[in-house]
Amino acid sequence: MARYIGPKSRIARKFGEGIFGPDKVLSKKNYPPGQHGNSRKRKTSEYGIQLREKQKAKYTYGVLEKQFRNLFEKAESAKGITGEILVQQLELRLDNIVFRLGIGNTRAAARQLVSHRHITVDGKVVNIPSYSVKPGQVIGVRERSKSMEVIANSLAGFNHSKYPWLEWEDTSKVGKLLHVPERADIPENIKEQLIVELYSK
Template sequence: MARYIGPKSKIARRFGAPIFGPDRVLSKKNYPPGQHGNNRRRKTSEYGLQLREKQKAKYTYGVLERQFRNLFFKAQRSKGVTGEVLLQLLEQRLDNVVYRLGIAPTRAAARQLVTHKHIVLDGRVMNVPSYQVKPGQIVGVRERSKNMEVVLDSLAGVNHSKYPWLEWDENSKSGKFLHIPERQDIPEDIREQLIVELYSK
């Protein structure tokens, strides 16, 4: 299954944001990687800014190019503002919902929990990270996986009321996907309009 497995701190430094989670390297070296990372003065072109924003979104949500492009065209065919719909589709991915619920500390860890069959959707095991969760569906931890150290550590001290489109049930270790999130509720610092402009060329 295709996924990005390269150096993460290097990517985070390129964008100047902890897109893979807290990063000690980024806090020490808050400038782009490479020999001239601290001394770059060249102005980025319009195309460069658009490409950078697309790459930032791809790395943030752990999606490769073909999947991302397919999601964009799906968003384009849907009603509503294309950029916002694209982010909503990314937020609906099962691995992202597992991450937002606090079951896993990062999206990469959430993806692994899903592929290793530790996650259930409406009571049935689901091992497809890209599955689009629909409003009303319940995402939870498989019964035999509820005492896993990684799950317990991740859930400890999590603020489950942080995202208004999700509802957490502590007893069953599961969360309900209430509705598709509004753009203002999605905390990711992504300028989706630049992505739309890039694909519209």
């Protein structure tokens, strides 16, 4: 399965929330897409609820099934609460950090900036969106990319104090990962325990 590039509003309506950010369509049509979307009142099974939560996490962070499974296995073998570690690992992906720093206005835009070699980690260009950023590492915009309109527009008026685990220096356009975020600080509405239950079957 390739990465989803279809209508974002359709997916947001499927989950009943703006997982890709504010969505005008969702406020008008807050019911699932399709011919029977407004009249469907079928009871979802326990498995269906768990699967839906996993799909929501995958769409939110733009991760494919194999990558997601690998992240889960890594979280499962680590010390601590598996679900929390899984969400923290998703947060530490380079494309997500670029998005959180406001360099890209969506995760898809941030992923493209990374892939097109506009982002540096500790001064070296990194073009792997799934690269796992470690505390203390510095994420910046490549020197020749700093004047790009798309980056300037995204950073304009962005509130960098939203995320206490990140630090931003506007003049040099670099950010720093101060520490791994606590689960309570991560704003995504994901019930990670359901994902753990799904994979544990």
